[in-house]
Amino acid sequence: MKVLVIAEHDNHKLAAATLNAISAAQQFGGEVQVLVAGCDCAAAVSEAGAVQGVAQVLSANAAHYRDQLVENLAALAAGLVRDEGFNAVLAGGSSFGKNLAPRLAALLDVAPVSDVVSIAAPGRYVRPIYAGNVMVSVESDEPMQVLTVRTTAFEAAAAGGNATLRELSPREDLGVSRLVGRELSKSERPELTAARIVVSGGRGLSSGEKYREVMEPLADRLGAALGASRAAVDAGFVPNDYQVGQTGKIVAPDLYVAVGISGAIQHLAGMKDSKVIVAINKDPDAPIFQVSDYGLVGDLFEMVPELVAGLAVQ
Amino acid sequence: MKILVPVKRVVDYNVKVRVKSDHSGVELSGVKMAINPFDEISVEEAVRLKEAGIASEVIAVSCGAAVCQETLRTALAMGADRAILVETSAELQPLAVGKLLKAVAEREQPQLVICGKQAIDDDANQTGQILAALMGWGQATFASKLLVDKGTIRVTREVDGGLETLELPLPAVVTSDLRLNEPRYATLPNIMKAKKKPLDVIPAADLGVDIAPRLRHLQHAEPPARKAGVKVADVAELIEKLRHDAKVI
Ligand SMILES: Cc1cc2nc3c(=O)[nH]c(=O)nc-3n(C[C@H](O)[C@H](O)[C@H](O)COP(=O)(O)OP(=O)(O)OC[C@H]3O[C@@H](n4cnc5c(N)ncnc54)[C@H](O)[C@@H]3O)c2cc1C
Numbered sequence: 001m002k003v004l005v006i007a008e009h010d011n012h013k014l015a016a017a018t019l020n021a022i023s024a025a026q027q028f029g030g031e032v033q034v035l036v037a038g039c040d041c042a043a044a045v046s047e048a049g050a051v052q053g054v055a056q057v058l059s060a061n062a063a064h065y066r067d068q069l070v071e072n073l074a075a076l077a078a079g080l081v082r083d084e085g086f087n088a089v090l091a092g093g094s095s096f097g098k099n100l101a102p103r104l105a106a107l108l109d110v111a112p113v114s115d116v117v118s119i120a121a122p123g124r125y126v127r128p129i130y131a132g133n134v135m136v137s138v139e140s141d142e143p144m145q146v147l148t149v150r151t152t153a154f155e156a157a158a159a160g161g162n163a164t165l166r167e168l169s170p171r172e173d174l175g176v177s178r179l180v181g182r183e184l185s186k187s188e189r190p191e192l193t194a195a196r197i198v199v200s201g202g203r204g205l206s207s208g209e210k211y212r213e214v215m216e217p218l219a220d221r222l223g224a225a226l227g228a229s230r231a232a233v234d235a236g237f238v239p240n241d242y243q244v245g246q247t248g249k250i251v252a253p254d255l256y257v258a259v260g261i262s263g264a265i266q267h268l269a270g271m272k273d274s275k276v277i278v279a280i281n282k283d284p285d286a287p288i289f290q291v292s293d294y295g296l297v298g299d300l301f302e303m304v305p306e307l308v309a310g311l312a313v314q
Numbered sequence: 315m316k317i318l319v320p321v322k323r324v325v326d327y328n329v330k331v332r333v334k335s336d337h338s339g340v341e342l343s344g345v346k347m348a349i350n351p352f353d354e355i356s357v358e359e360a361v362r363l364k365e366a367g368i369a370s371e372v373i374a375v376s377c378g379a380a381v382c383q384e385t386l387r388t389a390l391a392m393g394a395d396r397a398i399l400v401e402t403s404a405e406l407q408p409l410a411v412g413k414l415l416k417a418v419a420e421r422e423q424p425q426l427v428i429c430g431k432q433a434i435d436d437d438a439n440q441t442g443q444i445l446a447a448l449m450g451w452g453q454a455t456f457a458s459k460l461l462v463d464k465g466t467i468r469v470t471r472e473v474d475g476g477l478e479t480l481e482l483p484l485p486a487v488v489t490s491d492l493r494l495n496e497p498r499y500a501t502l503p504n505i506m507k508a509k510k511k512p513l514d515v516i517p518a519a520d521l522g523v524d525i526a527p528r529l530r531h532l533q534h535a536e537p538p539a540r541k542a543g544v545k546v547a548d549v550a551e552l553i554e555k556l557r558h559d560a561k562v563i
Binding site: 069098099100103106110112113114115129133136138140178179180182184185193222233239266272275278284289291296306310 | 325327330331333340352407408409412431432434435436437438439440441443444445446447448451452453454455456458468471472473474475476477478479480481482483491492493527528529530531532533534535536537540542543544545546548549550552553555556560562563
């Protein structure tokens with residue numbers, strides 16, 4: 001059994017999702033190799049080589065891999081899987097993995113499996129459907145298993161490995177899509193999907209200004225990542241990458257604080273596996289209270305500042 | 315420029331589904347069905363491109379049973395020009411749908427295919443990417459903005475870190491995200507007009523592609539329900555609970 005993990009990285013650092021995918025790959029019980037395709041990506045290659053459980057890192061270095069454009073990456077990975085006889089290919093269930101894995105699977109003429117949360121054996125998985133309201137067990141006899149894994153369901157693989165490195169020759173540039181630019185949110189806060197505490201704000205915050213005024217001190221106090229409901233993103237309070245939910249990010253922190261969020265099923269899909277959920281909402285019947293461990297009924301504009309002040313006192 | 319918009323009939327997003335008692339699937343009888351919300355956004359985008367004089371024709375296509383004609387009528391009422399149903403009562407998985415759509419695309423020769431980024435029933439998020447691979451076309455998934463300029467498109471994508479803008483040659487596949495647009499409501503006159511728009515039915519078997527399911531979906535189960543917790547009286551009690559009971563801060 002040979003398992004390939006496709007690394008997500010920015011040529012310098014691996015994305016956290018790759019570490020979750022590596023630990024999922026280890027559950028196949030075979031040899032785990034990691035593909036790092038990029039340009040001047042030696043740092044990412046050596047980081048991958050130092051992850052526990054990785055036997056070999058395959059690196060492909062070319063200008064046309066720099067921007068991680070999917071057409072070139074999928075073609076490279078498909079060729080590699082065929083030529084070297086990989087039995088399974090995994091990627092993290094991030095926007096990178098979701099974009100890539102189905103394209104790769106189609107090039108190999110196999111059915112991909114998305115968002116796997118548990119691996120019983122190679123070809124036997126569990127995944128959520130219907131916004132996480134149903135868990136389905138899936139069996140696949142495909143000769144090459146292609147899957148994305150939900151990052152919250154697998155521990156991040158630790159450092160401490162010592163993989164061999166092998167350089168691959170790049171494939172030709174397909175010259176299909178071209179990167180025009182990126183507007184990436186910069187933040188000193190922990191990354192949303194990997195944070196131990198997440199504080200999320202919804203439509204109840206009423207504006208972007210109020211969101212920042214109310215939510216940032218709470219996040220600062222708790223060392224938390226900031227999240228939001230779709231309604232708050234659609235209304236322009238915060239950027240799109242804050243969205244938690246069925247169609248946004250999936251989080252499962254130790255503590256999730258939902259502020260002015262009603263608790264629509266599409267939102268719950270993204271956070272109901274959190275260990276402890278706190279809801280602050282003025283409507284005592286808001287559905288969010290059905291999943292929260294601690295509910296506080298009241299006006300968030302009073303409650304949150306009071307909470308921030310209270311947390312300052314030991 | 316022709317635009318092809320695949321649409322799927324799914325359980326309405328407001329419905330909380332139930333698992334059948336024998337765990338073989340999800341209870342669909344008597345459940346409200348609707349066009350997949352992301353596909354609705356795709357139809358809207360295509361119709362706007364037509365209204366802007368950029369697209370010449372918008373073709374909605376659905377793969378599935380005869381009832382999917384309803385979904386296609388919804389797309390027609392929103393402004394699609396004509397519709398195609400690739401009819402089969404067999405179970406269809408995304409790879410099979412990708413192959414059927416490829417066959418339709420080869421007949422229709424669209425310059426652009428706009429899919430929804432995921433269907434809210436199986437949440438697979440695969441079909442657009444699969445179709446792009448099978449056609450050998452570029453793909454821009456999770457689009458929140460789309461600009462067509464002669465032979466190319468510029469697509470802003472919602473990615474985990476923020477936004478990314480790509481330029482692709484046409485033909486291409488785009489998958490739409492929530493913020494691409496806000497779909498219109500079909501007006502009554504347009505719903506009436508849609509009944510007269512052409513809707514072709516092609517038996518899936520006529521397209522000569524292998525649509526046999528590759529995956530077996532066995533046990534369906536509801537996830538363990540979270541038990542509702544307690545309401546706290548005030549902020550002081552909340553802090554007390556978080557510190558001493560839950561021990562998370
Ligand atoms: C296809 C599809 C995909 C979707 N995907 C997602 C997704 O990924 N993530 C997501 O979040 N949503 C998603 N949604 C949207 C979802 O259905 C809800 O519309 C959304 O989650 C509502 O956001 P909200 O709770 O902030 O707003 P609302 O439902 O409007 O709730 C606002 C809450 O704030 C409370 N409130 C107002 N003022 C105050 C105050 N002063 N003090 C205290 N409380 C106050 C109100 O009581 C209310 O409960 C999706 C919908 C569709 C159709």
